[in-house]
Every structure is written in C-alpha cells, then in structure tokens.
Amino acid sequence: MRDAATVLHLDADAFFAAVEQRDKPSLRGKPVLVGGIGGRGVVSTASYEARRHGARSAMPMSRARRLSPGAAVLTPRFAAYAAYSQVIMGVLRDLTPAVEPLSIDEAFADLALAPGDVGDPEDVAARVQARVTELTGLTVSVGVGRSKLVAKIASDLRKPGGVVVVRPEDEDHVLLPLDVRTVPGVGPATQGALERLGVRTVADLRRQPLDTLTMTLGEAHGTGLYLMSRGLDDRPVVTTSERKSAGAERTFAVDLRGKDLVLSAVDDVVDEALQRLERHGGAARTVVAKVRYADFSTVTRSVTFPHPTASESELRDAARRAVLAAGVVEPVRLLGVAFHALSSHAQLALDLDAHLFDAPRRAVVGEHDHVGGRLAVADADRPTDGADVTGNDTPDEEPTGPRGEGDAGPRGDDAVRDDDGVQEHDAGPTLPDGSTAPDGSTAPDVDDVVAGLVADDARLVGAEKAVVGRPLGGSAVGRLLEESNARPGLDVEHATLGRGWVVHVRGREATVRFETALTPPARSRVLDLDADPLVLVEPVGVTPPSAGPSAGPSALRGDG
Numbered sequence: 001m002r003d004a005a006t007v008l009h010l011d012a013d014a015f016f017a018a019v020e021q022r023d024k025p026s027l028r029g030k031p032v033l034v035g036g037i038g039g040r041g042v043v044s045t046a047s048y049e050a051r052r053h054g055a056r057s058a059m060p061m062s063r064a065r066r067l068s069p070g071a072a073v074l075t076p077r078f079a080a081y082a083a084y085s086q087v088i089m090g091v092l093r094d095l096t097p098a099v100e101p102l103s104i105d106e107a108f109a110d111l112a113l114a115p116g117d118v119g120d121p122e123d124v125a126a127r128v129q130a131r132v133t134e135l136t137g138l139t140v141s142v143g144v145g146r147s148k149l150v151a152k153i154a155s156d157l158r159k160p161g162g163v164v165v166v167r168p169e170d171e172d173h174v175l176l177p178l179d180v181r182t183v184p185g186v187g188p189a190t191q192g193a194l195e196r197l198g199v200r201t202v203a204d205l206r207r208q209p210l211d212t213l214t215m216t217l218g219e220a221h222g223t224g225l226y227l228m229s230r231g232l233d234d235r236p237v238v239t240t241s242e243r244k245s246a247g248a249e250r251t252f253a254v255d256l257r258g259k260d261l262v263l264s265a266v267d268d269v270v271d272e273a274l275q276r277l278e279r280h281g282g283a284a285r286t287v288v289a290k291v292r293y294a295d296f297s298t299v300t301r302s303v304t305f306p307h308p309t310a311s312e313s314e315l316r317d318a319a320r321r322a323v324l325a326a327g328v329v330e331p332v333r334l335l336g337v338a339f340h341a342l343s344s345h346a347q348l349a350l351d352l353d354a355h356l357f358d359a360p361r362r363a364v365v366g367e368h369d370h371v372g373g374r375l376a377v378a379d380a381d382r383p384t385d386g387a388d389v390t391g392n393d394t395p396d397e398e399p400t401g402p403r404g405e406g407d408a409g410p411r412g413d414d415a416v417r418d419d420d421g422v423q424e425h426d427a428g429p430t431l432p433d434g435s436t437a438p439d440g441s442t443a444p445d446v447d448d449v450v451a452g453l454v455a456d457d458a459r460l461v462g463a464e465k466a467v468v469g470r471p472l473g474g475s476a477v478g479r480l481l482e483e484s485n486a487r488p489g490l491d492v493e494h495a496t497l498g499r500g501w502v503v504h505v506r507g508r509e510a511t512v513r514f515e516t517a518l519t520p521p522a523r524s525r526v527l528d529l530d531a532d533p534l535v536l537v538e539p540v541g542v543t544p545p546s547a548g549p550s551a552g553p554s555a556l557r558g559d560g
Contacts, residue, residue: 001146001147001234002168004168005144005146005166007109007110007111007145008092008111008125008128008142008144008151009143009155010088010128010141010155011105012138013048013140014047014048014051015138016034016076017033017034017045017046017047018138019077019081019138020047020077020489021047022136022137023501023516025517025522026523028521030047030072031050031055031072032047033055033061033072034046035073037075037487040060040062040251040252040333041251042059043064046059046064046068050071053067053071073488074488075489077539079538083539087135088132091128092107094131095109095114095118096118099239108148108151108237109237110237113237125144128140129142136545137544137545139160140161141159141162142164143155143166146166147232149184150233153166153175153178172231175231176202177201177202180194180199180200183202185224185225190217196216197212206229208229210222210223245338246276246277246280246284246339247336248276248337248338249290249334249337250268251334252265252335256331256335257331257332259324262323262328262332263320263324265332266319266320267316269319269335270315270316270319273319273337274315274316283310284340284342284343285307285309285340286302287318287337287338287340288301288302288340289301289302289326290336290337291323291334291335291336292332292335292336294333295330300326301322301323308341308343478535478536480529480533480534480535481534482508489502490502490536491536491540493534494534498514500525503524509526509528510529512524517545518543
C-alpha cells in the first residue's frame with residue numbers, strides 16, 4: 001500500500017447533459033435528459049436540474065419525462081462527447097503519463113509518476129478542475145487517496161464540482177460512516193444480502209468476519225469486500241488494459257412473444273456483438289445471454305467452451321442456447337449477448353476430427369449467482385433446470401407499472417420546451433430506443449483510446465440500440481435534414497443563418513435554434529426545408545470559454 005495520497009480520480013459531472021448544455025446556451029440551467037428518445041428509451045444522463053425532479057440515469061425515458069415534464073429530451077451526440085473527453089484526458093496526461101481511463105468521462109491518474117513536484121494533492125486537484133473548466137466550460141469532481149478505492153469514493157462525496165482528499169490517517173474517519181452502497185461492487189443484490197447480516201455502513205461491513213462474507217457472497221466477492229472495508233486496495237494505475245468483454249443488447253419497441261421470434265432477435269443482437277468482438281481479439285471462451293422480461297425481471301445464462309473459439313456459428317449457437325436456458329416463457333423486453341474471456345487465439349476444432357476425442361466436444365451452460373457466487377452447470381444440449389435466478393449488481397430499468405406497462409406513459413415523441421414555455425412535440429413516427437445517432441462517427445482528431453471508450457460506453461450503446469429488423473445504418477452527416485433523419489439535439493447548418501440544432505421536424509417544417517457554445521441563447525425558429533434547406537453536420541468541437549491565452553502543462557505541475 002502507498003503511504004501518501006497519490007492516486008487521483010476524476011469524474012465529469014453529468015457529462016453528456018453538461019456537454020449539451022455547454023453547446024446549447026438556451027438549455028443552461030434547465031433540465032436536460034439525454035438518451036433513447038423512443039417510447040421505450042432509457043436515460044443515459046440526466047442533468048442536475050432534472051435530477052432534482054427525480055429523474056436519473058438508467059430510468060425509462062417515459063418515466064423521467066413524467067417526473068421532469070419541462071426537460072429537453074435529446075439524442076446522444078457521440079462525436080461531441082468524444083471531443084470533450086479528449087480534452088479532459090489531455091489535462092490529466094499533461095500532469096502525469098500514468099492515466100487510466102475508466103470510461104469516456106472518468107479516469108485515474110498516478111501523481112507519484114508525474115515528472116517534477118506536483119505539490120499538495122489539494123492544490124493539484126484544484127488545478128486540474130480549473131484547467132478542465134478553462135478549456136471546456138465543464139465541471140469535474142476530483143478525489144485523491146492512497147488507493148483507487150479511496151480516490152473513487154472521495155470523488156463522489158461532494159458532487160458536483162467537489163474536491164476531496166483523503167490522507168491515509170483520515171481514511172477511517174471518512175470511510176466508516178458511509179453507506180455500504182458507496183463501496184464499489186455493492187449493488188442492489190449484494191446490498192440485500194448484506195442487510196440480512198445487519199450491514200448498512202462501511203463500519204458494519206468491517207465488523208463482519210471473513211468467513212461470514214465469503215459464505216454469503218462467494219469467495220472472491222466476499223474477500224474483496226472484506227479488504228475494501230479496510231481500505232486495502234493495491235491495484236496500480238495502468239495505462240493499458242486488456243478488453244474483458246464485448247457485446248451488445250437491444251430494447252424492443254414491442255415485447256417479443258414466442259421462442260421463434262426471440263431466437264430470431266438473438267441472431268440480430270449476435271451480429272452486432274460479433275462486430276465488437278472482432279475489434280477486441282476475435283475469439284471468446286464464454287458467451288453470456290441477458291434476458292429482461294416485460295415485468296423488468298432479468299435473467300442471465302452463460303455457455304463456456306473448453307477453449308476460446310472464433311467460430312461465428314459456434315458463438316451464435318452458444319448465444320441461442322444460453323437464451324433458451326433462461327427459459328423464454330414470458331414476453332421479452334430486452335436481449336443482450338456478451339462475449340467474455342476474450343483472446344486473439346482460437347482453437348479450431350473440425351467435425352471430421354471428432355472421432356479423435358475420447359468424449360464429444362461440449363460447452364457448459366451455467367448461470368452465475370452474483371450474490372452467492374454459485375455456478376449451476378448443465379450439458380450444453382439442454383437448458384439448466386431449477387437454477388436460481390438472481391439479478392446482477394448493475395441497476396436495471398425500473399418498472400413503472402404492472403408488468404412494465406407503466407413505462408408506456410406519454411408517447412415517445414421528441415420534445416423540448418420552447419422559450420415561451422410551450423412544449424413542442426414531433427408529430428412524426430415514434431422512434432425506437434435506439435436508432436443509431438446520425439452523427440455517430442467520432443471526430444477525426446480523437447485518439448483511438450477515446451474512440452474506443454465512446455464505442456463501448458454502455459450508456460451510449462444503450463441509446464443507439466436498433467429494434468430487430470431496423471438496420472443500424474451509418475452516419476447522416478452531410479445529408480440534408482428531413483423528417484426521417486431528424487433527431488432532437490443534432491447539429492445542423494444553414495447557408496446564411498449558420499449553425500444550430502434540431503428541436504423537431506414535422507413534415508417539411510423544421511424547428512431549429514441557431515446557437516453555439518459562444519453565442520447568446522437563441523429562440524426557436526421555424527423553417528421551410530424546401531425554401532431553407534439544412535445540412536446535418538458534425539459537432540463544432542470544444543471551444544474554450546475564454547479566447548485568452550491558456551496555461552501550459554507547467555501550470556498543472558506547479559512548475560515556475
């Protein structure tokens with residue numbers, strides 16, 4: 001363990017919504033919801049103004065709209081988030097070469113490996129904050145501790161825009177009173193198991209014997225929480241890491257009923273998952289299927305091969321068997337397929353050589369109980385009978401009515417609130433959760449690391465899912481705006497009025513606000529697309545709030 005607070009954790013505050021408010025001055029200080037815009041869309045990020053009304057990430061968009069009816073609902077703009085992320089990660093890399101991005105808006109930095117003397121952790125954290133705001137206009141929260149665990153917890157204690165430094169001698173004072181849910185890895189299922197032991201705070205967790213935790217949570221998870229409750233975490237900040245999984249999932253506009261329809265949908269999800277797998281090694285040993293039913297209950301099943309395989313037919317067949325092992329008897333709302341234990345090497349097994357093996361080649365079907373750490377195993381040729389069904393520790397979408405019907409709510413129209421307070425609706429067809437954002441390509445100057453973070457960010461992936469039968473499609477940048485490719489929030493340009501963003505399009509009539517990050521807030525204007533054509537364009541990128549000279553990297557390190 002380190003003897004000083006030298007691990008910094010940066011977390012951008014309400015990142016996607018903050019970028020939208022930065023680029024769209026008329027939305028600053030107002031509630032914003034970013035995510036799937038269809039009737040079954042899910043919130044990727046809610047601005048703090050929307051959170052005050054009860055809206056939050058991972059919530060069905062229809063419910064968030066009911067909680068915050070005045071919120072602007074925007075489709076994600078992948079290129080814009082990548083551009084801002086690039087700048088934020090650059091601020092950390094100007095400080096130290098040891099930067100480990102966790103996602104597009106979150107990263108660790110090792111201050112002990114910074115060249116020169118960075119100064120006190122409070123000072124360097126404040127300088128990082130100031131530099132990010134200077135370059136982007138966004139706020140970030142920063143935590144510093146002697147471990148990743150403590151730094152990550154610290155960054156969340158005073159959001160938004162907070163700085164918390166926890167020195168080794170202060171760890172118990174800070175950590176022990178906290179709710180046990182602040183410990184990474186404690187989600188709803190684990191929390192329920194711990195509550196049955198009377199554990200509600202980190203102090204309660206620390207009082208539990210190791211054998212009690214391992215018997216309750218499984219060997220690995222129990223041991224991990226035992227160490228974390230004591231602040232013991234010696235994981236280094238690593239600048240590169242191997243990809244652990246690749247996958248895809250889709251929420252459907254209408255629940256799927258019947259095994260044949262579900263299996264057809266699985267094939268479409270597998271197609272997208274295989275594309276991601278190809279970017280991360282091409283072979284996998286374990287295939288995990290996720291099935292969410294209409295009542296929002298979620299079941300996962302896995303198929304594990306003796307060796308990694310790159311065979312598309314084997315991986316596809318494994319996904320289908322894993323879904324069937326989940327017992328598809330209820331209407332299905334969401335399907336997901338993920339490949340784990342990735343590898344660039346695969347063992348090729350030819351059918352004509354099958355007689356050379358003492359036993360037929362087979363995969364193992366199982367379900368992991370994330371609370372108990374158990375693995376139910378069965379032959380690959382038959383589904384697991386009577387296996388325990390438990391949720392994982394990832395928050396699921398919340399039901400808002402019996403059997404999920406409550407999330408239908410208001411119809412899934414694109415809507416933002418105009419300056420006069422009148423809510424405007426797109427009268428066009430409802431879009432599924434997940435049409436690919438037309439500006440989905442990343443900006444040319446975004447490095448591969450950030451581009452990969454954008455491509456694999458679960459919040460963005462969830463917002464771009466296509467409904468079965470609807471192609472993902474490509475970028476519409478450079479095309480004329482029309483009702484079929486219009487999404488609220490996308491960037492457009494007019495020959496004389498300049499840049500703006502789409503409020504909505506009805507037929508050949510478009511409502512647009514012509515504003516950028518450096519202009520005053522604009523009111524909506526209605527244009528006839530035949531007389532005033534608009535072109536879909538890439539986001540303008542990151543424009544610093546001030547045009548004055550910027551401080552160089554030495555300002556972050558405290559030199560001079």
